[in-house]
Amino acid sequence: MAMGTSSFDVKRAYYLERTIRATEEKIAEIYFTDKVKSPVHLSVGQEAIAAGACTALGGDDVVFSNYRGHAHYIAKGGDLNSMWAELYGKANGHAGGKAGSMHLVDTKVNFMPASAIVASAVSNAVGYALALKMRGSDARVVCFHGEGAADEGVFWESLNFAALKDIPILFICENNGYAIYSKQQDRMAGKSIPERASTFGITASRADGFSAQAVYGAVSKAMAALREGAGPLMIEVNTYRWLDHVGPDDDHPGGYRPQSDLEAAQAIDDIPRLAAQMDADDVARIDAQVADELAAALAFAEAGDFPDETALGRNDYA
Amino acid sequence: MAMGTSSFDVKRAYYLERTIRATEEKIAEIYFTDKVKSPVHLSVGQEAIAAGACTALGGDDVVFSNYRGHAHYIAKGGDLNSMWAELYGKANGHAGGKAGSMHLVDTKVNFMPASAIVASAVSNAVGYALALKMRGSDARVVCFHGEGAADEGVFWESLNFAALKDIPILFICENNGYAIYSKQQDRMAGKSIPERASTFGITASRADGFSAQAVYGAVSKAMAALREGAGPLMIEVNTYRWLDHVGPDDDHPGGYRPQSDLEAAQAIDDIPRLAAQMDADDVARIDAQVADELAAALAFAEAGDFPDETALGRNDYA
Amino acid sequence: MPNDRILSYGDALHEALHQEMALDDSVFVLGQGVDDLKGQYGSTLDLHKEYGPDRNFDVPIAEEAITGVAIGAALAGMRPVNVHQRMDFLMVCMNQLVNMAAKYHYMSDGQVRVPMVVRASIGRSWGQGPQHSQAAYPFFMHVPGFRVLAPTTPHDAKGGLIAAIRDNNPVIFIEHRLLYANTGVVPEDPFEIELGKARILRKGKDITLVGVSYTVTDCLRAAGLLALMGIDAEVIDLLSLAPLDSETVLKSAQKTGHLVVVDNTWTLCGAGAEILARLQEDASGIKVKAARMGYAPTACPTTRCLEDAYYPGPVSVAQKAAVLMGADAGDVPTDVERTELEEFKGPF
Amino acid sequence: MPNDRILSYGDALHEALHQEMALDDSVFVLGQGVDDLKGQYGSTLDLHKEYGPDRNFDVPIAEEAITGVAIGAALAGMRPVNVHQRMDFLMVCMNQLVNMAAKYHYMSDGQVRVPMVVRASIGRSWGQGPQHSQAAYPFFMHVPGFRVLAPTTPHDAKGGLIAAIRDNNPVIFIEHRLLYANTGVVPEDPFEIELGKARILRKGKDITLVGVSYTVTDCLRAAGLLALMGIDAEVIDLLSLAPLDSETVLKSAQKTGHLVVVDNTWTLCGAGAEILARLQEDASGIKVKAARMGYAPTACPTTRCLEDAYYPGPVSVAQKAAVLMGADAGDVPTDVERTELEEFKGPF
């Protein structure tokens, strides 16, 4: 099976982070036009996680994401054109407009339909991994979730079951400190998520979510262990969401989190840090490529037709 | 408010354990007559926990139990007559026959309606304790649950919330090692329930569930701490269910658990151990009292009428 | 006090909470984000500043336990109001609602009761998709033990919420997202609407249109379209789903001879099914011509053009009514404004 | 192979699983206690011995996650059969069922599918009380995306379970506790019944009685009582609740002119409501006299004497039918045997 690159690929990570950032910023920029008629949960500031993690995966590996899934989808090798068409609600979107931003799905790149119910895909990911294990597959499952997912009991049930059955799966906990406007410490008592997880039989560790390289390193190691037969693993990555929980705006003026936190996060933004490791030519070339691809994707979406009414009843039952 | 006795009362514990045992054995004995027309979950072998814990409570303290609740109800000072009438499905049962064995309830002794859905009353207990806290009450809540309740995610959600809001409540985990025929280690990965609980912000300890005195000691200490303002506490007590999960039989011939475990549990049965600490006269007197009270309760139940059809619609809405 | 004061639906809810919290210290509010800067469409805004952080507080994303906590507090005599941003999330706590809240009073033969309110937002607005648009009220109509209210007007939002808080049963209180900004006359003093009563919003003699929550506005607009065709529609806001006031509906339907019930969910086993079944059982009058409408029988698609086909609307309701009356669907005028739908923009 | 082989309902289910597991290694069974000494009324007994502990295994008491695991495995191409000892416990995993299982196929526009079976026991037997007796099938009729089957005969138990396993949608498969011991003719070879088809179990010309799962036996016995009064009842086993075969029912009702639907749950927004609503909408024939029955509108009481009043039974069904026919309820004979109910003893 196709494996991830064997060592961290700065250019690839830069390309992915730039593509994600450019996409998200474009969404924010055009949101007022109402071309994207659905809630959008942007990952601006969190790109390093998706880029670092997904470049450590093979094509056969399966990703479960959530409503904040643009970054994961792009990093997993998703199709920017069909994603943009999906955001536009067009028939040439990968789910013909039925999914929209919150439910990105593309089985061609083993990206499962994202759920907008907090924590609820975690057990689905475990079940998928169980099936792969029963089948003796080499593919592995990675499940992205926010720290808020750990509020839900089903999260702990899922961890327990994965550990009980020694199911090879990697949970990546993207801890941005908030669930909507609610701080983690206002929702969670006791120890950290990894510490809790370890009492549920999960081998849990942490990585620097502001660095794709750090995430790549941690995830590569985890994937190697999973392929060698390790049971469930968790990596908690710290991160920071620059924009509002939902929608295109900067919510810091709302006052629930300090401007200084944003500035601190921006100071360690991975994109310029990666760029600094690259030739200026490469940076310019990739920037241009990203701009071209984004423009093409937008054009693809704009050119697409809206689905006609017959699409409504399509795929109601399998 | 009324407090528990200030030191362990051997005779009271003996009286309670004998009453519970005699009641449960009587249920088992007459079950074939179909006078008790509902599933019964007996606590034979587990009496020391209820007796030890409830003698450490005051009358105003509130108990949440479950379908295996006869022991808790009796130990909390419940009315043996109305309980037996309830088991018989009679109008003079404390819930007029609507509750039956699985849902014992008696607000006169602050015994909340027991639930037959595993783990689901745990959050109700937390909510009750929250209300008492908001009201500034001195009463405290004790929530009995099996180790199987910890399989459910809502259990961990409830613990988290209790810790987060610093709610004074005592969880008593009756760990008999099994949920129906399923061993704890076949359902639960990782660390023990107290170890898990402590990562959820709960101060958790253990006590010897085969000794009412040990349970009394642990619970008294916990209640004192709760009254002084401590947040949520848990005591896990080990125990062993002598009979089948449900119904009157010995299920060891079924082969899912070894006969030797039963023998080991019976060897440390608390009832003879308590008797050994008492005067023979007291033992005989209490035994006679228990027999009398049980006979009276049975007579009360036998004499009661079945509810008439008008009871069906009664209390459909409040 | 003037009785023509205008308030929005969201502000009417806020006023109801505010007044009840002042009157009765057993009332408190809990729910995700209730104390945040948006305060559930303004309805819980800053209540903690007035009544303290113990009486309007944020909770973990743990619907099952939080519902259980509310139930437990209600058992202890409190009157919790538990707010959910979306009714879809009630699926996470159905066990507490169906197996616990709806059962405790009866199974204890009246020894305990569960006076709690479960507020939940429903419905379309802005590409909410399959998991953020559902209104599972038939579940709570089916299971005995609940009261279910779905107010459409700001007046009934306030009077309904106060009645719900004061009621001694678990009340499912349904708020459509597109209604929060609607305005209407709302008395300032606390008042209760009568539970179990539908409300006739428009008198008419030819056909009865019945809506639930936001579909009431579809019915009202449909009535406007039908009026242009010379059809005089009576419009009923079902308002109370449990107890269900089928009497008012059936009386109207017997009068007009025609009935369309527009559910705010799928039709199968919905409120329309229940009402039509009662009409069928009713041996009294003429045979009423009746039809049901509701969501298309699929999950909700996200894209607007399919949403438009998925949801009933003024035109489709009027068309259904016209056909039932023997008129031509093609004759129904199709230009109708739905400002609240056009004006509702993301991100929510 | 003889086609008059007699099997119990429980054994028919076991045979269905056995055969499908042999035929298709993507089929596996998971659920609390499926590999224990009782094996869910024998239906899963020792399957792990034949097919290995990976294909018939016990799970933690964690319905939400376990349902999610089954869904995830189904997404990956497996065909899980998830067994629940009581349908009440589905309330714990409604989120996975309603928000995930029923949505994945549609919201991915067909990219994925969820071929899983959720088996759940329902109903009365022995003082099960309010939390151990519910049958929430109207929930799954209401929400699009499910198939819902409730076989009454051993034949349909086997053919239905095989059809459910082979279907590519989430199937809710409902088994009444009092049916497991019933026996009937069951073909030995694997076979599927057609999903979406009701079954006429008794031909009659005067009135149509429709049952769901165990209430079909009430209807059959009621037909026997009615026959003694000279009333000839047609009895229909609804069998498939989604898709709902109202066609067969309506045709029969148009023929007999009288219809009683006996739900195996509360009537409000139940299967009876849906069928009567369709009858009301149906403009074709005469006005059928129709009635619904079901559980009394309360939580289920534990004591037997109130249970008897709470549940429909042969006599009450026959009485309802008689009254609908203009006969006197008092003329309905009341001696009827229900051996499976009398014989069912605790502890379960």
Ligand SMILES: Cc1ncc(C[n+]2csc(CCOP(=O)(O)OP(=O)(O)O)c2C)c(N)n1
């Ligand atoms: C069961 C459920 N409850 C509540 C919500 C509302 N909600 C949507 S996103 C969200 C926050 C989740 O936070 P986290 O898991 O940390 O992810 P983040 O948004 O920070 O990426 C909440 C509460 C939901 N979608 N599902």
Ligand SMILES: Cc1ncc(C[n+]2csc(CCOP(=O)(O)OP(=O)(O)O)c2C)c(N)n1
């Ligand atoms: C939600 C739910 N799932 C499954 C069951 C079936 N069930 C009844 S008792 C029980 C075992 C519970 O074990 P434990 O909590 O250890 O208590 P014990 O019976 O050992 O006292 C189970 C699984 C249930 N009642 N509720």
Ligand SMILES: [Mg+2]
């Ligand atoms: Mg977060």
Ligand SMILES: [Mg+2]
């Ligand atoms: Mg146990």
